[in-house]
Amino acid sequence: MDDFGASALRRLLEAKREAVLATHATHGDATAWVEAAQVVDVLRLLRDDPACRFDMLVDLCAVDYLRHPDHEGPRFEVVYHLLSTTLLQRVRIKAGVPELPCQIDSCVEVWPAANWMEREVFDLYGIRFRNHPDLRRILLYEEFEGHPLRKDYPKERRQPLIGPRN
Helix, strand or coil: CCCCCHHHHHHHHHHHHHHEEEEEEECCEEEEEECHHHHHHHHHHHHHCCCCCCCEEEEEEEEECCCCCCCCCCCEEEEEEEEECCCCEEEEEEEEECCCCCEEECCCCCCCCHHHHHHHHHHHHCCEEECCCCCCCCCCCCCCCCCCCCCCCCCCCCCCCCCCCC
């Protein structure tokens, strides 16, 4: 790995400067914070541009910054971890998601593998992915109330009991 994704950040700034809020590439950690409204376009560029060739979505996760003393901005972040298997580079893309409306565009059209990852984030954080083909719980049962990875989810909360379905 030559520059650990820093060249992808430079290319992203050249092609989509209006979408990029900030970047850093220290200690082999190339990260870009982008406008949530443009995240799908950014991800498509990183996949399709011959200078980038990020052909694998390694992971898609979320962060809840509720009451975090050093965080300014939206409560949530959706984080996309990308890998270029041909260039052997990694990059991380982050997009802020407000508490209301707690939603961002789905990237399933760019990476079909995002389908289940987005469902997991929806299930555990309550972030809705617009235009997702099948946005429903994936880990918890449908009657489960709330989203357990949110910082304000009460750990003592009792869930409704459900019986077997016939």
